[in-house]
Amino acid sequence: MRKLIYFIARALRNMRQSPFLCTAAVSTVMVALVILAFFAMVVLNIEQLTRTWSQEVQVTAYFAAVPGADDARQIASQIRAFPEVSDVDYTNPRQAYDKFKHRLGEDADVLEGMKKDFLPASLSISLQERFRNRVGIKTVVERLRQDPHFSDLRYAQDWLVKFEAFLALLHVGGVVLGGFLLFAALFIVSNTIKLTLFARRDELEVMALVGGTPGFIKTPFLVEGALQGAVGGGLALLLSYGFFQFYLKEDLSHLLIASGVGKIEFLPPLWQLSLVATGTALGLIGSFLSLRKLVRI
């Protein structure tokens, strides 16, 4: 414990003695993590957007003949028992007419003279979130096709293909770009810390010559790297939150609400903690890599 306090005190003193290099290291971590935080925020919000879109994924089954109320209830409850299905909503011809009329708006007069029950009765079948994909839809549709009550089934197959391709691209892009950003951040942080070590090479040499063990010499620099990383991570969090609060929340939401997102979300608490932890890890690994190359005792 005494040693740990000593190492932290020495790391803090080193940071105080080289304010410029310390600021450079903290700023590098901060800038790298702000970029990463924005990227994560964009990916998370697009994921949120796709979740909203995916609620639209449903199958509409049209009855061949209008069922009685009991039959409709029974058929609906049978379909509701499918593991892929989350909800089934029955629409009788009259309700279908009203919806259609409402949708036509000012052009509703085209319906004049038509009977109010000319549209078929239908079931709107919503799927559980994990089955809102091609395979899930196909399973449900194949099962419904064997049911003689239905004359027609409608589902957005083409849209689903595009939606899934978009999701795959988002995930692959997220992993590749996020990984690249992290790697770039590590490279920059490691080089900045190398500069701080280079500026202290005399101290490192003297430390070794007066009997400092490798652990004694290296640990304060590792602690310093971790502290700088943590401060950089914390500042990145504050900065991205400020930017989110004063700019993104208002302006970007106008754009995204048009696409169906309710509101723009900031990073969830676990992600916020991860950001600071990533900063700490970046500083620690950056210091470790630099020490390995620069300090030969």
Added chain:
Amino acid sequence: MIQIYNLTKSYQKDASALKDLTLRIPKGDFVYITGPSGAGKSTLLKLLYAAEKPTRGQILIDGKNLTRMNTKKIAMVRRRLGIVFQDFKLINTRSIFENVAFPLEVQGKKRYEVSSKVYQALKHVGLEHKLKKYPLELSGGEQQRIAIARALVIDPQILIADEPTGNLDPEVTLEIMDLFKSANARGTTILLATHDREMIRCFPRRTLSLDHGQLVEDRMF
């Protein structure tokens, strides 16, 4: 006691900085290592404080073989050595007090012990009033006295000095030599590399003369 057997150090394939050197330095001795530039003086000292590894041969300090030690054991040996350089090697961002306290800090000594020993060491070199200053605020002679205080603060068994007066005036050289002599009188073995013949004439002690990496003379007084 330092024992050196068949010590050879080659930086290049055909040229050896030290060739097949064998010698013994008893505890408490005061030894000059002299010779022209490139004779191998600094190489010998670097091998003694394990900043370099020999190409061949053995170095034993108090019977322990330095050439077979890992970095942690070498660090423990260095805690019993005081080292003084021509360019002082003080840390310019640390105060005089912090510079002298550095070896004690490395050894994990308690704060009150550090303060008292540092003050004694600075008093011994006559610079106790400068403890709050920084190295670059002092003259060359004062900086070397601080470097000696740093070497002596741990009461070393062996003090290794590489051209410690090379950059200093003759008057300052006398002061520095007095410090080495008093350390030697307290039982510290002194190894001092110099090419200053005048210094050896004024303070005659055992002198090892090197030339082209070989011991050409071992003169006793």
